[in-house]
Amino acid sequence: MKPPCYLPAEIALWALRPDDELFAEAKRLTRAFASASFDMCSIVTGKCGKCSEDCKWCAQSAHHQTACEVHDVISPEECLRHAKANEAQGIRRFSIVNSGRKATQKELEAVCKLFRCLRQATSLELCASLGLLTLPEMRQLAEAGVSRYHCNLEASPKHFPRLCTTHTLADKIATLKAAREAGLSICSGGIIGMGESESDRIDLAFALRELDVSSIPINILSPIPGTPLEATPLISEREILRTIALFRLIHPTAYLRFAGGRARLSEETFASALSIGINAAIEGDLLTTLGRSVAQDKAFILEAGYQIS
Secondary structure: OOOOOOOHHHHHHHOOOOHHHHHHHHHHHHHHHOOOEEEEEEEEEEEEOOEOOOOOOOOOEOOOOOOOOOEOOOOHHHHHHHHHHHHHOOOOEEEEEEOOOEOOHHHHHHHHHHHHHHHHHOOOEEEEEOEOOOHHHHHHHHHHOEEEEEOOOEOOOOOHHHOOOOOOHHHHHHHHHHHHHOOOEEEOOEEEOOOOOHHHHHHHHHHHHHOOOOEEEEEEOOOOOOOOOOOOOOOOHHHHHHHHHHHHHHOOOOEEEEOOOHHHOOHHHHHHHHHHOEEEEEEOOEOOEOOOOHHHHHHHHHHOOOEEO
């Protein structure tokens, strides 16, 4: 049985349906087509702060006055400590995430050195998130042992320019295409709760489908003091669940990956999210926001009927 490929007009109609009908369809698709092997990954901040970009949600932007920590690329010893701690908890994927528009050649070489160290000392699948890299730079990462590249679209084509003026969605799409051309799989999603409409979230999901993204992080905005979005009202748990359900309808086979901002959710909402689409998660603390403990997540994941790979 092939998964459905809902058209935008059909999803617009699903978005008008009551919660119980929408959630039932998302649950059906999750059980029928999404992986029952839950994918857990973790990240470490390679370089933090002083970012040249003006993304309105981000504590690391040099355009905003926040209490964000600032440091250059971490040492191999510190990186390996984080990686082994996560591997010991059964997490199989590990990513290095740098602040900034893109890694400089010097930073890229330093991060590639970290990846070679990780490849020798662990059995982790290696991922990278280093900004708007080119094809030759992606090939450097692949040669260092990286298998996946992450670059979030963050928001719909219509809404993104309201949130960032220093780079474009086209820049991000070019980055993801370069990663794929270099032989890397791609990971891309967005942040919800940044003043967008439900229609914007649907447009983001379709933009990701056009790129055939199979790993989709879903972040929930945690308004950070000092950023332009600091006073943004929190998105409701109902809206979060509806977003997950709509993403599952648009991406029946993808890994929908809970990411930043989910620590505030009730246990009931977290369990519901697992039933209607979430089958992956970024574990631990997430850059400038807090995550949930791995042990907490594992209990819910197993209770929801997933296997932990």
